[in-house]
Amino acid sequence: MDILASLFNGILIALEPINLGLAVIGVIVGLFVGAMPGLGSVNGVAILLPFTFVIQGFTGGATSPMIFLASIYYGAMYGGAISSITLGIPGASTAVATVFDGRPLALSGRAHVALVTAAIASFIGGTISTILFTGFAPLLASVALSFGNPEIFSLMLLAFATFVGLGGDDIPKTIFSICIGLALATVGFDIITGEPRLIFFEITGFMHGIRFLVVAIGVYGIGEMLWTINSTRSGPQMSKVDVSFKGIFQAIKDFRFAWKGTLIGSTLGFFVGILPAAGATPGALMSYGVAKLTSKNPEEYGKGSIDGVAAPESANNSASTGAMLPMMTLGIPGSPTTAVLLAGMVIWGLQPGPLLFTNQPEFVWPLIGSFYISNIVAVLLNLSFIPVFLWMLRMPFTILAPVIFVLSLVGTYAAYLDMFDVGLMVLVGLAAFVLRMLDYPLAPAVLAIVLGPIAEPKLRQSLLLSDGDFSIFFTRPIAGPITVVALILIFLPFLKWISKHYRRKV
Amino acid sequence: MRKAEIITAFILGLFSLGMMWKSGEGSAWNPDVSRFDNIGFIDGEGPGSGFWPFWLSVIMFICCLWIAYNWYKRTSPPSQSDEPFLDSHGIKLLLVVGGGLIGFLLSIFVIGFYGAIFCFLIYYIRFLGKHRWTTALLISSGIPVFSFFFFDIAMRIILPKGYLEPLFIPLYDIFL
Structure with missing residues (x-):
């Protein structure tokens, strides 16, 4: 009953004109x-994070800036389908699986059916996951309240271990990426001893540390953009879309063929989204696979199945809410976007983690309320403005890219008023481009630079407690199993490698 | 691609060694502490200030050796690739876009943010994107004007203006 009352109150706050307005703008962005x-x-959340200081200055709290960023996150999950269907290019990695059936539907002249299915499935996925979130979050937060330093460090170890064991990228490059993120987070003054560390070439700019936004905007505003410009060399062909009222209405009626995929995606996506390193992309791919596996007509998949569009689209929306669960309740982000959101919360003066639910209910419940509202706003805007988004997709990258570069530089300066950070951000961006070209995964580094300042003190305080004995991470009832699972995940690739070599020899 | 893979691993390996060396530095105000005294457990204080970054750098260095081993065994995709790291299009891109970005950054010190934004957008939209002059001028002047009113006037976040500062004084007189 408490939860329902808090939720109702939260929805009312989320419906206040300023918050509703920010949700609408966020969803459009x-x-x-x-x-x-x-x-x-x-990219959207990282580049626009500095601008939320303006919103915070105007509204005086952290709720409105967070609603704005969370709405961008939601909107992006809806938007990914538009280019997947009409161009055959996923707007984001989370919409890769949407291409499989969305593009064949578009090529057969039924793009409007695919777009409407994607929008409605996204709405149902987002709503089901928000209901699950509302039920699970306070429960998980109350359990997490009993966590001490060793438990929190073990959880962080588990977050990184999932990248190694389940990430699917090159193992040494993934571990390198995690470690460089954690190491760069130590630059500046040690908060425990007060000693300066890693002040490269004695440049005073490093005294304040390498700020998270500098890395996030460098990687996603500059590095990823350079990589995209380099990898997309010719303009794709856009499919024609029937945006007449009759066409859209018929497409809404056709959604009855997409129920099964939607339900699979909505539930599976949420639980995959909770896992760090998993998130919306594997959630969408997995849901597509399960929907195909359990379908009565699996041969239709890949040729324009409506269920094949609904499953990944409901899953990526559901997973994006799932990824918020560990971020809000444990202070551990499940994806790069939630890492940026977590960093934002820290910058706005909040302490993410289980205490957030007891100490900051005036932040938590309006945010959860805004999840419901943003979903409704997103589906309405998505369905009403399909022609506008199709027009925007024709915007040449030679106009969009320089505007993003400008936003990245201005945003970094506006956040810290320091030209050193702007220069460092450009340098990080160029380095990220080179590393991206060579298949170094950069998301673990971004996550690590957020978690580094939390993980290090937890490790050191735990070791101080145990007088330098690492067994503290194995002997405590909650930390022990988590550490063991983390180590299994870390050593899983080694075990696979050994068994592969052994089998080859046999 | 193959050559780039090993060169990058070598540079990152050197960087990791540099990080190890740097992590072992003691505080300047305590001459009794010698290098690498801070990377272990200090009685009564717990792990020293260099403990975390030093051992992370060690893992980074081991990863670089591992990447080099994979390169030798040709097990990673870039180590198997015979394609160039950057073809002629990629090199041109890096020079014109990356160079343009660095030029944008450096010009901020001379002509300030607004002047630099205008020049960078003209350079990119008109000369790289080959769009019409009207489009280029409209966007290149619209964004600095909007940014000025948003940051300097509405938000009071004063962006650097370099040698163009005197041009903005009349605007401040009018709007502030």
């Missing part, structure tokens, strides 16, 4: 960044 190939929710 999100739909745009999601639809543009090469841009995703993380």
